[in-house]
Amino acid sequence: xxxxxxxxxxxxxxxxxxxxxxxxxxxxxxxxxxxxxxxxxxxxxxxxxxxxxxxxxxxxxxxxxxxxxxxxxxxxxxxxxxxxxxxxxxxxxxxxxxxxxxxxxxxxxxxxxxxxxxxxxxxxxxxxxxxxxxxxxxxxxxxxxxxxxxxxxxxxxxxxxxxxxxxxxxxxxxxxxxxxxxxxxxxxxxxxxxxxxxxxxxxxxxxxxxxxxxxxxxxxxxxxxxxxxxxxxxxxxxxxxxxxxxxxxxxxxxx
Amino acid sequence: xxxxxxxxxxxxxxxxxxxxxxxxxxxxxxxxxxxxxxxxxxxxxxxxxxxxxxxxxxxxxxxxxxxxxxxxxxxxxxxxxxxxxxxxxxxxxxxxxxxxxxxxxxxxxxxxxxxxx
Numbered sequence: 001x002x003x004x005x006x007x008x009x010x011x012x013x014x015x016x017x018x019x020x021x022x023x024x025x026x027x028x029x030x031x032x033x034x035x036x037x038x039x040x041x042x043x044x045x046x047x048x049x050x051x052x053x054x055x056x057x058x059x060x061x062x063x064x065x066x067x068x069x070x071x072x073x074x075x076x077x078x079x080x081x082x083x084x085x086x087x088x089x090x091x092x093x094x095x096x097x098x099x100x101x102x103x104x105x106x107x108x109x110x111x112x113x114x115x116x117x118x119x120x121x122x123x124x125x126x127x128x129x130x131x132x133x134x135x136x137x138x139x140x141x142x143x144x145x146x147x148x149x150x151x152x153x154x155x156x157x158x159x160x161x162x163x164x165x166x167x168x169x170x171x172x173x174x175x176x177x178x179x180x181x182x183x184x185x186x187x188x189x190x191x192x193x194x195x196x197x198x199x200x201x202x203x204x205x206x207x208x209x210x211x212x213x214x215x216x217x218x219x220x221x222x223x224x225x226x227x228x229x230x231x232x233x234x235x236x237x238x239x240x241x242x243x244x245x246x247x248x249x250x251x252x253x254x255x
Numbered sequence: 256x257x258x259x260x261x262x263x264x265x266x267x268x269x270x271x272x273x274x275x276x277x278x279x280x281x282x283x284x285x286x287x288x289x290x291x292x293x294x295x296x297x298x299x300x301x302x303x304x305x306x307x308x309x310x311x312x313x314x315x316x317x318x319x320x321x322x323x324x325x326x327x328x329x330x331x332x333x334x335x336x337x338x339x340x341x342x343x344x345x346x347x348x349x350x351x352x353x354x355x356x357x358x359x360x361x362x363x364x365x366x367x368x369x370x371x372x
Contacts, residue, residue: 022313030347055323056357062327064320130352131316138316140352150352152316169320218327 026133028109034142036102036111036126043100043113047126050142050231058148058171059225060178062218065190068165069197069210070158076204078155079134081164085153085200086137092199094192108132112139118180118188127151141173144231146185148173164200166193169217174228178221259284262310263292272371273301274364278310283317286324293325302334303371307364309340319352326357335359339367 036047055062071081085092086106090099096117102110106129113126123146127139136154141147149170156163168189172178177185190212197210261279268274273296281289296304306322329336339361341349349355361367 023315024344026315027348028351030351052351052353054353056326057353064324133315136315136317150316150320152320154317167320169323217324218331220331 023133026108026131028128028130028140031109031128034111034126034128036113038103039100039111039113039126040103043098043126044115044124045113045126046124046144047111047113047142050144052128052140053143053145053148053173053228054140054150055148055169055171057222057225057228059174059222059228060172060181061216061221062169062171064215064217065168065170065193066165066213066215067167067190067193067197067210068163069201069206069208071162071164071201071204071206072208074162074204074206076162078157078162081155081162081200081204082135082137082153084203085155085164086132088203092196092203094195097192102129106132106137116192118185143173143228145173146177146180147171148225148228164197166197168193171218171222173225174232175226176229176232259288260312261285261288263288265292265295267296267299267301268364268368269371271301272303272305272368273297274305274307274368276307276310278312280313281311281318281321282313282315283321285318286321289321289325290328293328297332297334304329304334304336305364305367305371306336306338306358307340308338308345311340311342311345314345314348319348319354322354322358326354335371337361337367337370339363 033049033051034047036045089106090101093099098115100113102112104110108129108131110129111126115122115124125142125145127141129137130140130150131138135156136152138150138152141149147170149168152167154165172181194210201208259280259282261281264276266274266276275292275296293304326336337359341360346360349360359370361370
């Protein structure tokens with residue numbers, strides 16, 4: 001660092017001077033409300049019409065959770081790992097949890113749906129692909145998701161080995177979910193990403209146990225967002241499940 | 256951790272406010288440099304830190320995450336975080352990620368500084 005406060009840097013080269021050309025295609029276009037129109041499978045769609053909710057709009061304590069696995073011995077490049085991860089994302093999920101990718105793939109601006117088992121009940125929601133490039137992609141959650149979060153999947157080289165990583169920056173979206181996290185949902189989420197990384201590593205011929213680092217970024221709760229409970233995923237998913245007979249009857253009448 | 260090509264310069268236009276000029280790429284790899292600049296910006300009691308994105312060349316989702324952790328840190332220390340110099344593309348990203356609800360964005364440095372008492 002020099003005396004005038006200038007910090008150490010790698011000088012940006014001239015070819016990096018066009019910012020929009022470099023990352024514009026990597027970001028989702030601006031949307032006010034989500035629309036999950038092109039999703040594969042028979043996913044429960046509790047996402048249409050919902051706004052995006054990031055960690056700043058959530059209720060609970062803010063956590064940064066990083067899960068990573070070193071693919072020692074693999075000669076896959078970070079770009080190759082991400083290409084597989086992005087294209088075959090649902091295959092690495094634990095049995096019983098379902099991820100319904102958009103038909104167009106995990107491209108910026110696309111919406112994916114999922115349904116996960118949390119003990120006695122199933123929770124359904126979705127994610128927007130907020131950002132994607134050759135070495136990372138990021139999901140952002142909508143209203144009604146359990147979390148107000150960004151989840152970034154990436155791969156990079158470290159110490160000569162490729163490393164695959166999932167990083168979650170999150171708050172529980174509402175007070176009910178905050179309690180659920182402390183009662184065990186947090187562990188379920190940890191298990192989910194450890195499973196995903198283990199299976200990803202296995203795909204590349206590596207048996208490895210992923211590591212986890214959890215940091216509390218903000219111990220305060222965001223009480224102004226307690227109203228998010230109106231969109232609570234558990235309540236909405238239960239209503240959706242209870243409404244199944246009505247939907248079957250309606251569908252039968254239409255036929 | 257991805258490499259970050261970023262440079263930051265800290266200025267103090269008045270006793271209550273510091274400006275961090277950001278040049279280059281903002282991604283997760285820039286954490287140490289950004290936090291170092293922030294520490295320098297608030298070291299003599301500034302109550303507001305203004306981020307100048309006029310030299311921003313590239314930002315990914317890791318960079319947005321970095322700004323959130325910086326914002327939380329500022330809020331916990333009772334400091335305001337403001338921004339100017341964002342082009343239309345990055346303004347849209349702030350809006351998309353709803354970062355604009357927590358970091359006030361101004362067209363220029365004068366208007367940002369004018370918002371700090």
